[in-house]
Amino acid sequence: MSDPVLVLDNATKRRGSATVLSEISLDLTAGTRLALLGHNGAGKSTLIKAVLGLTRLDAGRITVCGAAPGSAAARADVAYLPEAVAFHGALTGREQLAFFARLAGEAPKRCGTLLDQVGLAAAADRRIATYSKGMRQRLGLAQALLGRPRLVLLDEPTSGLDPVSRFDLYRIIDGMAAAGAAVLIASHALTEVEARTDRIAILRDGRLVADDTLAALTRAAALPIRLRIRARAGAAERVAEALGGTRVNGASVELCCPADEKMAALARITGLGVAVEDLEVTPPGLEDLYRYYSKEAV
Amino acid sequence: MSARRILAVARAEAILVRRNRWLVMATLIMVLFALALSLAGSAPTGELGADMLTVSVASMTTLSVYLVPLLALLIGFDAIAGERERGSLGLLLSYPVGRGEILLGKALAHTGALAVACTIGFGVSGVLAFAISDVSEAALIALMRLVATSVLLGTVFLGLGYLLSAGAAGPGAAAGLAAGVWLVFVVLYDLGLLAVVVIDGDGAFSRHVFPWVMTANPADAFRLWNIAASDTVAIASGMGGAADALPRWAAPASLISWPVIAFLAARAAFRRIEP
Numbered sequence: 001m002s003d004p005v006l007v008l009d010n011a012t013k014r015r016g017s018a019t020v021l022s023e024i025s026l027d028l029t030a031g032t033r034l035a036l037l038g039h040n041g042a043g044k045s046t047l048i049k050a051v052l053g054l055t056r057l058d059a060g061r062i063t064v065c066g067a068a069p070g071s072a073a074a075r076a077d078v079a080y081l082p083e084a085v086a087f088h089g090a091l092t093g094r095e096q097l098a099f100f101a102r103l104a105g106e107a108p109k110r111c112g113t114l115l116d117q118v119g120l121a122a123a124a125d126r127r128i129a130t131y132s133k134g135m136r137q138r139l140g141l142a143q144a145l146l147g148r149p150r151l152v153l154l155d156e157p158t159s160g161l162d163p164v165s166r167f168d169l170y171r172i173i174d175g176m177a178a179a180g181a182a183v184l185i186a187s188h189a190l191t192e193v194e195a196r197t198d199r200i201a202i203l204r205d206g207r208l209v210a211d212d213t214l215a216a217l218t219r220a221a222a223l224p225i226r227l228r229i230r231a232r233a234g235a236a237e238r239v240a241e242a243l244g245g246t247r248v249n250g251a252s253v254e255l256c257c258p259a260d261e262k263m264a265a266l267a268r269i270t271g272l273g274v275a276v277e278d279l280e281v282t283p284p285g286l287e288d289l290y291r292y293y294s295k296e297a298v
Numbered sequence: 299m300s301a302r303r304i305l306a307v308a309r310a311e312a313i314l315v316r317r318n319r320w321l322v323m324a325t326l327i328m329v330l331f332a333l334a335l336s337l338a339g340s341a342p343t344g345e346l347g348a349d350m351l352t353v354s355v356a357s358m359t360t361l362s363v364y365l366v367p368l369l370a371l372l373i374g375f376d377a378i379a380g381e382r383e384r385g386s387l388g389l390l391l392s393y394p395v396g397r398g399e400i401l402l403g404k405a406l407a408h409t410g411a412l413a414v415a416c417t418i419g420f421g422v423s424g425v426l427a428f429a430i431s432d433v434s435e436a437a438l439i440a441l442m443r444l445v446a447t448s449v450l451l452g453t454v455f456l457g458l459g460y461l462l463s464a465g466a467a468g469p470g471a472a473a474g475l476a477a478g479v480w481l482v483f484v485v486l487y488d489l490g491l492l493a494v495v496v497i498d499g500d501g502a503f504s505r506h507v508f509p510w511v512m513t514a515n516p517a518d519a520f521r522l523w524n525i526a527a528s529d530t531v532a533i534a535s536g537m538g539g540a541a542d543a544l545p546r547w548a549a550p551a552s553l554i555s556w557p558v559i560a561f562l563a564a565r566a567a568f569r570r571i572e573p
């Protein structure tokens with residue numbers, strides 16, 4: 001097992017009387033994609049800024065590839081996409097990217113390829129002030145691809161992107177992870193994150209309330225499975241009585257049961273024979289899981 | 299410190315200075331004022347024993363004291379506060395570039411821009427003098443000294459501008475403070491000194507302390523340097539007295555150490571910023 005690229009050890013950050021990050025311990029190994037979820041103001045951006053060394057911790061420790069956050073060594077290994085990315089409007093996309101390339105110690109020649117990769121080739125020589133929000137976001141992504149980052153921090157990378165661009169974005173993220181980078185994605189887009197990340201961490205009021213794979217989190221939460229049965233005309237009353245569920249919109253009955261009782265419930269439903277017209281089984285989604293973990297009593 | 303990164307910052311900043319019209323406006327202002335002063339001073343001045351260019355240099359020295367600090371502060375106050383306000387500072391600082399390197403890169407580009415404006419502005423006056431009268435070697439040297447010291451004076455106020463930019467809450471506050479700094483260094487400082495001298499008469503302060511206090515101000519050091527270095531300019535400006543009371547190194551020492559002090563202070567303020 002390789003050494004973790006990012007280690008947080010009881011990281012704590014206070015702002016005034018509020019504790020914005022509270023004893024967060026977390027590590028991230030090469031090639032892993034971690035989704036960082038949490039309500040507005042949960043501390044996601046603050047955590048990312050602490051990893052970048054832009055804000056100082058009040059207690060605890062962070063190491064990035066063995067170095068202190070914000071040190072020259074750490075910064076050379078990290079790529080960052082801020083949540084509201086901003087550039088100099090008077091520069092062209094190419095000039096701005098070339099500037100960052102020079103700072104990162106990379107040949108500005110590669111900028112053309114990168115701009116192409118994020119779909120900005122046609123707008124490369126226009127001033128950034130004329131870019132749309134999504135185009136600026138893509139330029140932000142292009143700069144995060146510069147250098148050979150071992151840790152990539154993306155703060156709400158899909159905000160402002162159209163569906164096709166989002167898909168492209170996750171393909172690019174997959175590519176970075178496949179090349180060995182550890183990727184941390186702060187996001188509110190649950191469905192995307194569900195399909196495209198390896199692990200999920202959830203922050204609530206600065207506390208880390210979950211940090212595991214989706215499967216393990218689902219198991220631990222033991223959320224019920226939802227069954228929706230559509231009864232044949234006139235049979236809804238009888239079906240609801242037999243199964244003990246609640247009736248919804250006339251002809252349907254909804255039933256919740258723990259995952260391990262799913263088969264027994266199905267058996268009872270099929271036992272009702274022709275009274276049942278159709279059946280829909282919905283396993284708990286990330287949204288239910290997110291709700292569960294972000295509301296769970298401490 | 300890496301020259302590559304400093305140059306990268308300077309390069310981007312140089313594009314911005316050109317695109318935001320600062321360079322064009324600054325050059326235009328310098329040219330207009332230099333031309334006006336040269337033409338106004340082209341009336342016969344034989345009784346003072348100074349040629350036309352020397353007279354121009356003397357009046358342009360006075361002009362430079364007002365204009366160059368203003369232009370430098372105008373470009374300096376936004377250097378960090380602007381990035382912070384725009385929200386681009388966090389991303390910039392996530393790159394492996396030091397805060398000192400960022401400041402030096404910006405200073406390099408801004409100093410270059412000031413040098414262009416001063417060279418063209420004062421140069422036009424030199425060309426004009428050359429076209430309509432004789433130009434002595436001494437006057438030419440005085441002109442070149444004026445350009446060089448003006449740029450140096452500019453770097454002082456660039457540094458002070460960066461300091462305000464890093465220390466103020468935002469670009470608005472930085473702009474207000476910049477106006478205050480200009481007023482203090484260029485106007486109020488001299489008025490204050492004048493008041494003290496008037497009260498003191500020919501006392502110990504006026505004879506021994508006053509010249510030193512005066513040189514401590516970079517704007518006055520600039521003036522004294524240009525005056526002390528050229529007898530003819532001193533005669534033309536009628537300000538030889540204070541310059542004579544000081545050793546020759548005093549004004550240059552002040553004007554050269556100010557940019558260093560201002561820059562170090564700006565870097566210290568910048569280091570305390572959380573984007």
Ligand SMILES: Nc1ncnc2c1ncn2[C@@H]1O[C@H](COP(=O)(O)OP(=O)(O)OP(=O)(O)O)[C@@H](O)[C@H]1O
Pocket residue numbers: 015020038039040041042043044045046047083
């Ligand atoms: N510069 C600051 N000064 C004071 N408080 C701050 C500052 N930045 C953030 N906070 C506070 O820290 C807390 C966490 O903010 P943070 O930006 O990390 O949230 P977030 O999880 O990124 O939220 P969002 O999903 O809205 O982006 C919030 O309560 C916020 O008010």
Ligand SMILES: [Mg+2]
Pocket residue numbers: 044045046083155
């Ligand atoms: Mg945020």
